Amino acid sequence: MFFQILAIVLALGLLIFLAYRGFPVIIVAPLVTLLAVFLSGGHLLPSYTEVYMSHAASYIKSFFPIFLLGAIFGKVMEISGAAASIAQTIVRSLGSKRAILAVVLACSALTYGGVSLFVVAFAVYPFAAAIFKEANIPKRLIPGTIALGAFTYTMDALPGTPQIQNIIPTNYFGTDTYAAPAVGIIGAIMIFIGGILWLEHRRKQALAKGEGYGTGHTNEPESAGETKLPNFWLSIFPLILVVGFNFIFSRSAISVKNWYDETVLADAFNITNVNTITSSWSLIVALMIGILAAMLLNIRRIKLKLTTGLTAAAMGSLLAIFNTASEVGFGNVVKTLPGFTIIQNGVFNASSNPLVSEAVAVNVLAGITGSASGGLSIALEVMGSHYLNLAQQVGISPEMLHRIASMASGGMDTLPHNGAVITLLAITGLTHRQSYQDIFIVTILKTVTVFIIAFAATLFM
Incomplete structure (x- = not known):
């Protein structure tokens, strides 16, 4: 049995290492999956075609419209x-x-409005660099600052956020994106305050040492704001529409379920x-309205x-969903292997x-997996029904399961091999050595x- 557990651990380790080295997950995931099956004495081809591909295809069927429309909305917001x-x-305000x-x-407003994390990083960085330079704050603090606004509470804690990490649990728990709103808001406030205090502490440390913005940086943006931009209130209107219509079509009398x-x-x-599927339907319609x-807003420029x-x-949405679906396929094959029972019991216990x-x-x-959506999908595919049954036995609502799962996905996903971390550092022209500590x-x-x-929550059950 030890060897069968080792087979899974080895496959997971290879997935992390190869993804960190830049190998495409779409290719790596099925290879390490088949390695785990082979070392466990399983059946290679049936595991690949009937388990791996079936679950990967099911994931794509469920979430591709959201990935695609979310990517289009973010791109239109960018080019407009x-x-x-x-x-x-x-x-500037x-x-x-x-x-x-x-x-x-700035990051929070864009992310909560439905703009993808990557678009937010590209959009905010020029202005962040300009204002940090003006305030003489070290540039190395920019990635951590962007991460706090875009990678944390607006991604999966605040109720109604249209990011995929808040959509995935709805398919497993029958909830909507506004699940456990009070818990999400309380968590968001705690994260926001703690994050701001940490970053301000780092700023004061640098100030005491006489460290300023620094010189000789790479990827320095051109002067921000030289191009004439649309009016702020017109610009924020599509975000308001997405959030507003998502709520209307989820929880009002004209909900899509009716x-x-x-x-x-x-x-x-x-x-x-x-x-x-109400949450998926409502977000699809809301995003379409936001895109239009x-x-x-700026039809000539667009x-x-x-x-x-x-x-x-x-292309971006295809790559994102196939990467995540590949990890989902990997997780579902792993759960059929003999060694997974022991691992599963260890997690449950x-x-x-x-x-x-x-x-x-x-x-x-x-x-x-280095992916919030990938790790969340694997966990709920494998153990979602178990948690739902267990929670019902002890009086925990599906909404609480949703919010905890969603928020938990955005924690350890940002290890050094995470794609969003690598992209953020590349955009800002900084290295892991310079800026990863604050992101972490x-x-x-x-x-x-x-x-x-x-x-x-257990105290009030």
Whole structure:
């Protein structure tokens, strides 16, 4: 049995190492999957075609529209100048004395409005660099500041956020994106305050040592704001539409779940519980409305870049979902192997509290895969139904399971091999050695917050 556990650990280790070295996950994941099956004495071809590919395809079927529309919305916001306008206005309004707070809020507004993390980093960086230089704050603190605003509480803690990490649990727990709103808001406040305090502490440390913005940096942006940008209020309007219509179509009298007859859905489309897909449907419609609004915002500018912008968005969404689906396929093959039973029991026995156990599982898998959505998907595919049954036995709501799982996914996923971390450092022209410590601290702060909430929730069960 030890060798069968070692087979899984070896496969996971190879997945981390090869992904960190830059090898494409789409190719690496099936290879390490087959290695795990071979070392476990399993059946290679059936495991690949009937387990790996079936679950990968199921994941793509469920989430591709959201990946695609989210990428298009972010790209349209970028090429219209709306994303840059929002970032510029917030940063300049608060000024250099509150440079860190300004950058965090700019990232938060864009991420919560549905713009992808990568677009946010590109849009905010020029203004962050300008205001940090003006305030003489070390450039090395920019990645940690952007990470706090874009990679933490707006990604999966605040209720209603349209990021994929808040959508995935809806398919497993029958919840919507507004699940456990009070818990999410409390967690977001804790993360926000803790993150700001840490970054300000780092700024003061640098000030005491006489360290300023620094010189000789690479990837320095051109002077931000030279191009005429759209009006701030017009720019933020598409974000408001996405958030607003997502809520309306999720929880109001005109919710998408009331658009179709339940009998027709069951008979013609085999949808027995419309609640499991209501969140996806509502976000699809909300994003389409947001895309149209963003296109009308600056139609002349968008027209010039629409073809290349849509192509880039489509390619980006394909790469993102196939990477995640590959990790989901890997996880589902691993759960069929003999050694996984022991690993699974170890995770389950980490705590008798299902919320804590779930947080451990999601965090560990997100860290292993270097992907919040990948780790979350694997954990819920493998153990979601178990946690749901266990929670119902002890009186924990599916909404709490949703919020804890979602928040836990954005903790240890930001290990050095995480794609978003690598991209953020590349955009800012900094290295892991210079800036990774702050990224790690603000995301670990989020992990600690999740466990505090999970333990606290048990006191009121």
